[in-house]
Amino acid sequence: xxxxxxxxxxxxxxxxxxxxxxxxxxxxxxxxxxxxxxxxxxxxxxxxxxxxxxxxxxxxxxxxxxxxxxxxxxxxxxxxxxxxxxxxxxxxxxxxxxxxxxxxxxxxxxxxxxxxxxxxxxxxxxxxxxxxxxxxxxxxxxxxxxxxxxxxxxxxxxxxxxxxxxxxxxxxxxxxxxxxxxxxxxxxxxxxxxxxxxxxxxxxxxxxxxxxxxxxxxxxxxxxxxxxxxxxxxxxxxxxxxxxxxxxxxxxxxxxxxxxxxxxxxxxxxxxxxxxxxxxxxxxxxxxxxxxxxxxxxxxxxxxxxxxxxxxx
Amino acid sequence: xxxxxxxxxxxxxxxxxxxxxxxxxxxxxxxxxxxxxxxxxxxxxxxxxxxxxxxxxxxxxxxxxxxxxxxxxxxxxxxxxxxxxxxxxxxxxxxxxxxxxxxxxxxxxxxxxxxxxxxxxxxxxxxxxxxxxxxxxxxxxxxxxxxxxxxxxxxxxxxxxxxxxxxxxxxxxxxxxxxxxxxxxxxxxxxxxxxxxxxxxxxxxxxxxxxxxxxxxxxxxxxxxxxxxxxxxxxxxxxxxxxxxxxxxxxxxxxxxxxxxxxxxxxxxxxxxxx
Numbered sequence: 055x056x057x058x059x060x061x062x063x064x065x066x067x068x069x070x071x072x073x074x075x076x077x078x079x080x081x082x083x084x085x086x087x088x089x090x091x092x093x094x095x096x097x098x099x100x101x102x103x104x105x106x107x108x109x110x111x112x113x114x115x116x117x118x119x120x121x122x123x124x125x126x127x128x129x130x131x132x133x134x135x136x137x138x139x140x141x142x143x144x145x146x147x148x149x150x151x152x153x154x155x156x157x158x159x160x161x162x163x164x165x166x167x168x169x170x171x172x173x174x175x176x177x178x179x180x181x182x183x184x185x186x187x188x189x190x191x192x193x194x195x196x197x198x199x200x201x202x203x204x205x206x207x208x209x210x211x212x213x214x215x216x217x218x219x220x221x222x223x224x225x226x227x228x229x230x231x232x233x234x235x236x237x238x239x240x241x242x243x244x245x246x247x248x249x250x251x252x253x254x255x256x257x258x259x260x261x262x263x264x265x266x267x268x269x270x271x272x273x274x275x276x277x278x279x280x281x282x283x284x285x286x287x288x289x290x291x292x293x294x295x296x297x298x299x300x301x302x303x304x305x306x307x308x309x310x311x312x313x314x315x316x317x318x319x320x321x322x323x324x325x326x327x328x329x330x331x332x333x334x335x336x337x338x339x340x341x342x343x344x345x346x347x348x349x350x351x352x353x354x355x356x357x358x359x360x361x362x363x364x365x366x367x
Numbered sequence: 368x369x370x371x372x373x374x375x376x377x378x379x380x381x382x383x384x385x386x387x388x389x390x391x392x393x394x395x396x397x398x399x400x401x402x403x404x405x406x407x408x409x410x411x412x413x414x415x416x417x418x419x420x421x422x423x424x425x426x427x428x429x430x431x432x433x434x435x436x437x438x439x440x441x442x443x444x445x446x447x448x449x450x451x452x453x454x455x456x457x458x459x460x461x462x463x464x465x466x467x468x469x470x471x472x473x474x475x476x477x478x479x480x481x482x483x484x485x486x487x488x489x490x491x492x493x494x495x496x497x498x499x500x501x502x503x504x505x506x507x508x509x510x511x512x513x514x515x516x517x518x519x520x521x522x523x524x525x526x527x528x529x530x531x532x533x534x535x536x537x538x539x540x541x542x543x544x545x546x547x548x549x550x551x552x553x554x555x556x557x558x559x560x561x562x563x564x565x566x567x568x569x570x571x572x573x574x575x576x577x578x579x580x581x582x583x584x585x586x587x588x589x590x591x592x593x594x595x596x597x598x599x600x601x602x603x604x605x606x607x608x609x610x611x612x613x614x615x616x617x618x619x620x621x622x623x624x625x626x627x628x629x630x631x632x633x634x635x636x637x638x639x640x641x642x
Contacts, residue, residue: 081499087637104494104528113488113522120492123478125424126499144519148489284492336547 056224062200062254063161067092068134069204070129074103077208081105081126084315085114089162091131094126111136116146116160120152127208134160134176134217135167136315140270142182150188156214157207162302163217165333168307168342176217177333181254181309182282183215191281192216192235193253197227197281202233210235217253219304221343226277238285238318240292244272244358247298251276251287254343255352257300262357269358271367284314290322298327302342302352307332327364331357368411371641375577376446377407379470379640381607382631383442383455389627391459393467397617399439401516401542401575402509404444407508408581418449421475426584427504428493430478432486433511433540435619440476441465449475467542486510487537491523494535494595513545515556521566524595528567533589537568537597540575542604546618553570563597575600577608608633 074080074096083105088097089270097104105121107113111132118130120266137160138145149156160179167174183189188337190212196335200223203216216321226241233239241260251259256277263273274292278285293299299319301312312330319328331352339349347353351360368376380403380600388394410416414427431440438458440579445455450473457463465589468481480486490508497504529537539559556562560570569590574580581600588596603610604618608630623629 081496102499105526107522107526110519110522110525112484112519113491113526115491116485116488116519116523117526119478120489120491120494121496123428123489124493124496124500126496144485144488147479147482149613150483 056226057223058222059197061220061222062197062308063220064092065197065200065217066204067096069201071096071099073208074100077127078103078304079125079127079160080139080208081121081128081176082129083107083114083118083121083130085111085132087132087161090133091159093131093354105367111141112144115141115146116320118156119148119152119154122156128156130156130161131159131161134163134179135174138176138215146186150186153251154189154213155211156198158215160215160217160260162220164219165343165346166219168346169340171340172338175338176348177304177306180305180311181216183322184282184309189282190214190235191270192279193281194218194279195251195253195256195277196223197230198225198227199233203235206235215267219254220345221254223254226256226260236280236283236285238288239276239277239279240345241277242287242360246271246365247271247300248276248277248292248296249300249302249357250276250315250360252281252313253304253345255304258347258352258354258357260303261354262361265354265358265362268363269367271362271365273361276299278311281311281314285320289315289318290324293319293326297328300329300331300361300364302331302357304347305332307334329364331360370579373411375409375638375641376411377404377578378607378634380407380442380446382444382634384438385622385627385630387441387458388438389622390456390541392621393459394438394621395545395619396611396622397604397614398433398436398511398540398542400606400611401604402436402540403439404434404578404581405444405509405538405578405600406439408578408585410443410447412582413585414507417447418474424508425502425504426476428506430486430490430493430505430506430508431469431480431484433483433514434480434506434595437467437469441471444475444608447475460472473559484519485513487520487523489533490535491606494527494532495530497534498530500530503534505534505536507538508535509540510633512539512541512543512550512556513553513561515539516554524563524566524568527617529594531593532595533591533593536588537595537596539597539599541599542602543614544618558598568597569594570599572599572601575602616618
């Protein structure tokens with residue numbers, strides 16, 4: 055059984071603190087988000103490397119861009135919901151179009167805020183940011199991916215968005231796994247179907263694959279931690295040799311992982327069944343992140359059931 | 368460069384602005400003419416930004432937040448040798464980087480602007496980077512008066528004030544007009560000075576189309592240590608061409624052949640008075 059690790063958000067803040075101790079040019083910008091971003095220790099240990107702009111997300115992104123223009127390696131940290139909606143124009147113009155070395159960190163992403171409701175959910179961030187040229191989008195799944203994403207972002211001198219959730223995550227990847235922004239990770243290989251997941255839903259897909267194994271159904275599990283640029287090569291290779299594809303994401307069914315796969319299947323004439331799991335277009339049900347994901351068919355059991363249905367088994 | 372030479376430059380710049388807008392068939396005539404004297408003084412006397420030091424980190428910076436007045440910026444940058452006049456003639460051509468708003472694809476341009484209310488936050492970030500690096504370089508940003516309705520401008524002001532950015536100089540091109548009409552009718556923004564003062568700025572007002580007044584103002588900055596400065600530069604939209612001045616429809620009107628000829632004649636007459 056895989057070990058349950060820490061919340062990815064904690065891994066983010068620990069990794070960033072350790073990187074920033076080594077590199078004085080790393081500057082964090084927060085919008086009254088120091089606590090929710092687990093950055094209180096960062097503020098105490100490196101007070102000269104943190105800028106606080108208050109509850110002003112548009113300004114956070116603009117200031118981040120300016121700091122980057124001044125040669126800094128900038129991490130703009132704010133709740134994913136506000137960062138990627140309220141500040142969308144600043145992301146588009148001041149970071150992406152102006153090609154600044156800014157890593158935008160969307161904290162408590164997806165439906166991490168649970169009962170706080172739709173104002174606080176970011177189920178639109180993949181869709182909106184995918185349509186912005188020159189943006190890279192990363193959703194780490196486990197603690198390993200969470201720390202690797204930050205380590206690589208330090209030397210990734212282009213616009214980057216990384217989203218983090220706040221529930222403890224199961225360790226998925228064994229030691230020695232390679233992580234590279236833009237390259238998916240094949241967690242396991244199986245001949246019956248391919249389940250692709252991104253971010254925190256990878257854990258659920260992985261557990262579903264364990265359930266399926268009991269019914270002698272073997273699936274491939276792929277961690278699509280980078281939503282853009284999408285690892286087309288791996289996806290096409292697996293989908294051509296598979297009977298069915300299932301995608302799982304903590305995001306709207308529109309414009310995210312699933313629709314990206316659908317587009318690639320259609321445009322590459324691949325004959326494979328596809329099912330997209332995500333948040334449907336409706337007034338969202340309220341509950342904890344876990345309960346909401348379960349409700350929208352993303353419990354391991356439901357993922358396993360839907361997989362069987364796809365295979366007519 | 369003495370006062371007369373700067374005044375001659377302003378007239379020459381106005382001719383270039385009209386020329387490139389007329390030839391390319393598009394541009395923001397009124398706003399470019401209102402801010403050209405400010406850019407003249409900045410680039411020829413204040414900023415010390417040139418093609419040789421542009422890629423250096425430790426220098427002054429200028430963010431053109433009212434991006435639509437790009438023809439004024441192109442004109443001054445061309446004169447500073449960032450690119451040739453032949454390059455500038457490609458304004459609005461297919462596949463040209465010389466488009467209707469500034470982009471970093473052109474040497475001399477610091478930041479991609481065009482959507483209003485963005486430049487000041489970026490300037491604040493740049494000014495912060497100078498403070499962090501313990502450098503004395505300054506960051507200048509020009510905003511339109513209509514632009515002051517953008518809430519993000521005021522978000523940026525709170526941070527400028529909090530971090531005591533006395534290396535930040537905001538200039539307001541106060542020409543009183545925006546695309547719909549008078550700023551005070553579209554969405555009143557006065558009292559601009561008191562608004563900025565309450566946000567922690569030191570404010571100073573000047574005639575933004577008067578070279579000698581501008582020279583004096585820039586000598587005084589920062590007005591107060593530990594505080595950001597705002598210069599409210601009272602200007603005339605379309606300044607320098609009688610029939611363009613203060614006319615709302617010249618916000619982005621392109622001169623006809625006749626209008627172009629009359630405008631150039633008027634500017635040539637003024638130039639002749641210096642010879």
